[in-house]
Amino acid sequence: MAEKMESIIQTIHLTKQYGMKLAVNDLNLAIRKGEVFGLLGPNGAGKTTTILMLLGLTEPSSGEAQIAGYDCTRNPLEVKSIVGYLPDNVGFYADMTGRQNLRFTGRLNGMDGVELEQRISELLDRVGMTEAADKKTSTYSKGMRQRLGIADVLMKDPQVIIMDEPTLGIDPEGMRELLNLIRELSVKDGRTVLISSHQLQQIQQVCDRVGIYVEGSLIACGTLAELEAQIQKNGTYSLEVDVEPCDDRILGMLAGQTDILNIQKEGRRFMITSKKDIRPQLTHFLGENGYTVMHLHQRGGDLDEIYRRYFEKAGQNDESNKSETKKKYGRKSRA
Amino acid sequence: MKAISQRQRKNMAGNPEHETGGRTIVHASTGRNALIRKELADHLKSKRFLILLILISCTSCASLYGAVSGISDAIAQDSNFIFLKLYTTGGSSIPSFMSFIALLGPVIGLALGFDAINSERANGTLNRLVAQPIYRDAIIIGKFMAGVIVIALVIFTMGIGIGAFGVLATGLIPETEEVLRILVFLCFTTVYVSFWLALSILFSVVCRHAATSALASISVWIFFSIFMSLVASIIANAVYPVNDQYQAFYNSLNNYTLNMNLNRISPYYLYSEAITTIMNPTVRSVNAVTMDQLVGAISGYLSLGQSLLLVWPHLTGLAALMLVAFGVSYVGFMRQEVRSN
Incomplete structure (x- = not known):
């Protein structure tokens, strides 16, 4: 019961069916406040579908998902104002600068004026993008786009951050920075981070707990040590x-x-x-x-x-x- | 609205513990307004818009030149409502402003909308956008509204600009009714071009690639502007043949009516017919008139109200077409999966 109290993301018998294919099969997941949770699985395992359902962007076939007590399907606006989503292959408006892109996101979240500009500068500084901020995003490298993506997610000051394949196509140095940043988001800011990935090496460095996902079902969930013990037995x-x-x-x-x-x-x-x-x-x-x-x-x-x-x-x-x-x-x- | 959202932000900033209970969400219209603002800025700054503007300005200038050079002949025939003739008269081999807009107006709509949704999808900005605290329909409504605003801006600027240059070039002063007729004409045109915008947005929702949707919407435009009349006459001739005198005697009225009604499926024809009526007070009927209907009729001008009454079905038809096109794209977009693939 105590565990339930502190869990911020919760899915109850969450199921999604595309035609005959079960994309997500009876998922029961509880993610605690402030932890970094890794959702691991091969491509096509239903990770992105799960994330879209958490954001209220796809309707579950049955079951429900809750974030911070809000039903993700019925109250998508409430959910989306506290959840930051970094999609895989994050894109920006190519003919706008990084700063302009962030400004747009800020306005969508109801910010404006001096406060908005301050927040943009602060976040650009945090992800180390201040220098490139006034260049058009079409000139950015993949790593830079990813960092701008994190700044973009942080614009709304989210309690929960969901990242879909954040480590894809990033060079080792960029990866190290990214992982540090993710760790920092969780430890320093106390945000909950949900990472979906099929790249295990990177994920195990930052995750408190992982869930392993195969063909729509969560087949194991726990800390690394727990999973290991389970296997050795x-x-x-x-x-x-x-x-x-x-x-x-x-x-x-x-x-x-x-x-x-x-x-x-x-x-x-x-x-x-x-x-x-x-x-x-x-x-x-x-x-x-x-x-x-x-x-x-x-x-x-x-x-x-x-x-x-x-x-x-x-x-x-x-x-x-x-x-x-x-x-x-x-x-x-x-x- | 702004004040509320700022207060929310301040509350959050002062409260690092992220109180969920007390946190109210940003009002939905804030996001939509931000979107419209961004789309407008995008349109106005884009090269595409610049090219369109140059194209439209050039044709407007050409048609104005044609009208000014041909206006004396037109006045010789009929010396009332001279100012409207600036819009309806063409010079030697130069079409009038009205026919230019009927033909080229759709290009503005198509160019503004053909990549509205699919480019967002292709650039990966769509899923970032839908993850913001806005309803999903705010995106498509925002895009459509921004497009309509740009269209209205262009149409009214051009229309009023033509009038202003006309005043300078000819020294004619418009009467109140002429001004009203011109405003109705410009409103009609905005609805007409917005229909093409809605259609191209529909294609941008349906087609994955911007090139496909551009081609599809352009082909629809060409079909309706050029080939529809051919198709209509083929069908009308097949149903009511007029090959000899005998057939002509029985069928010509039916043939003509069917031909015209088929043509009216095309927004291009619908619009042309409507604005011809609006801009030309001598047009007394949009359908075939028989001799016995004309008996005792006194030649004169229709008032604006009567002209409007004559083309009211056209206006509602055009508006309905626009709304249907937008409605279908709206539903399509709302039902589509967000994921990019």
């Missing part, structure tokens, strides 16, 4: 090994071992799945047979692995999924 161990010399003889030798469930060769690496931690025996065994271990890595613990495991659990083929993700990458996501 019912899971197996996975080992990455790189040996010298790298020959196929080792495959046959290892396949006969009792604890090893599966062994695969991926490029120069062997992927070994086992029931228990076999690292000590394995190094010993390899050493005895004249192999030198070049690389040994126990998988798990990072989000990538958790993600992969959950996909496997959800009955998805990891490989085909990855390649599909890559294929879709270039197009605008429908996720």
